[in-house]
Amino acid sequence: MVRSPKEVNKGAWSREEDDILSKYVVIHGEGKWQKVAQNAGLKRCGKSCRQRWLNYLKPGIKRGHISTDEEDMIIRLHRLLGNRWSLIAKRLPGRTDNEIKNYWNTNLSKKLQKQPTSSSSLPSPSSVSLRHNHGKCGHVAPEAPKPRRLKAVHQYKILEKNSGSEYDQGSDETSIADFFIDFDHQDQLMVGDDESNSKIPQMEDHKVSSTNSTHSSSSPSDHCHLLAEKFDPQEILLDVELKKMASFLGLEND
DNA sequence: AAGTAAGACAACCGCCGAGAT
DNA sequence: TATCTCGGCGGTTGTCTTACT
Numbered sequence A: 001m002v003r004s005p006k007e008v009n010k011g012a013w014s015r016e017e018d019d020i021l022s023k024y025v026v027i028h029g030e031g032k033w034q035k036v037a038q039n040a041g042l043k044r045c046g047k048s049c050r051q052r053w054l055n056y057l058k059p060g061i062k063r064g065h066i067s068t069d070e071e072d073m074i075i076r077l078h079r080l081l082g083n084r085w086s087l088i089a090k091r092l093p094g095r096t097d098n099e100i101k102n103y104w105n106t107n108l109s110k111k112l113q114k115q116p117t118s119s120s121s122l123p124s125p126s127s128v129s130l131r132h133n134h135g136k137c138g139h140v141a142p143e144a145p146k147p148r149r150l151k152a153v154h155q156y157k158i159l160e161k162n163s164g165s166e167y168d169q170g171s172d173e174t175s176i177a178d179f180f181i182d183f184d185h186q187d188q189l190m191v192g193d194d195e196s197n198s199k200i201p202q203m204e205d206h207k208v209s210s211t212n213s214t215h216s217s218s219s220p221s222d223h224c225h226l227l228a229e230k231f232d233p234q235e236i237l238l239d240v241e242l243k244k245m246a247s248f249l250g251l252e253n254d
Numbered sequence B: 001a002a003g004t005a006a007g008a009c010a011a012c013c014g015c016c017g018a019g020a021t
Numbered sequence C: 001t002a003t004c005t006c007g008g009c010g011g012t013t014g015t016c017t018t019a020c021t
Helices: A015-028 A033-039 A046-057 A068-081 A085-090 A097-114 A152-161 A176-182 A186-190 A209-213 A219-249
Strands: A128-130 A138-140
Touching: A015 A033, A015 A046, A033 A046, A046 A097, A068 A085, A068 A097, A085 A097
Parallel strands: none
Antiparallel strands: A128 A138
16 A cells, blocks of 8 residues: 555644643744654644644633733734734734634624724725635735735845935825835834834733743844844834824824 | 524645745 | 745635524
């Protein structure tokens, strides 16, 4: 019998698999997911292991019942950031991008669509539309520019070339939409991670220890601090833009 | 009670960037 | 410098559950 050398399980994870993965990661730590899958004896691809761990098994993950506070936060952040679920998730300790994404697609997008188009009708960076296949839930409109991860370093280099002048001259008039299309907030928002980033309000009611434990303060963070310094003028600008946007959206009180 | 539609969510897929070699 | 590998991300799909007829 000829069998493919790699037998890979698909579909729902069993409790046994969860146990194996949890124990392995607790002992050996995260990372090298391909090896995790191999060494732990899981017939799963590395990606699958990573996703399972990050979304369900990792300590500190909150599941179910998204509070109104959290919901409100998701809505606001989505207005600002679009479908940047990972970024949004960073603002909601214990929540995963996948969960927020699902929650948005199944609940919030519809809820917002039902709402009158007065205050909350500003097209978000990636405007909400009905899912096309079954008309089930909202997704990015086909014509909307796909949110793509851009390179912070790239932006930083551009800024450096222009001595930071590109964005502090006349950019006040830049439309919010253009701003989102031309300039990606994500990486700047990520700079300095949660603790140092206060451009967007963060849920205060929980401090999840795991977020601290995963925050390495070695060389990568040095790099981040460096970037944060380089980005300073822009961060100020970002703050201004966010305030403008908040004002535009009637969210000044944030 | 059975069948069907809609909802909810877990998981997969493909793309991309960063780092290693 | 080019290529490869890994990890991260967002979009999409599959499946199970619930509501409705």
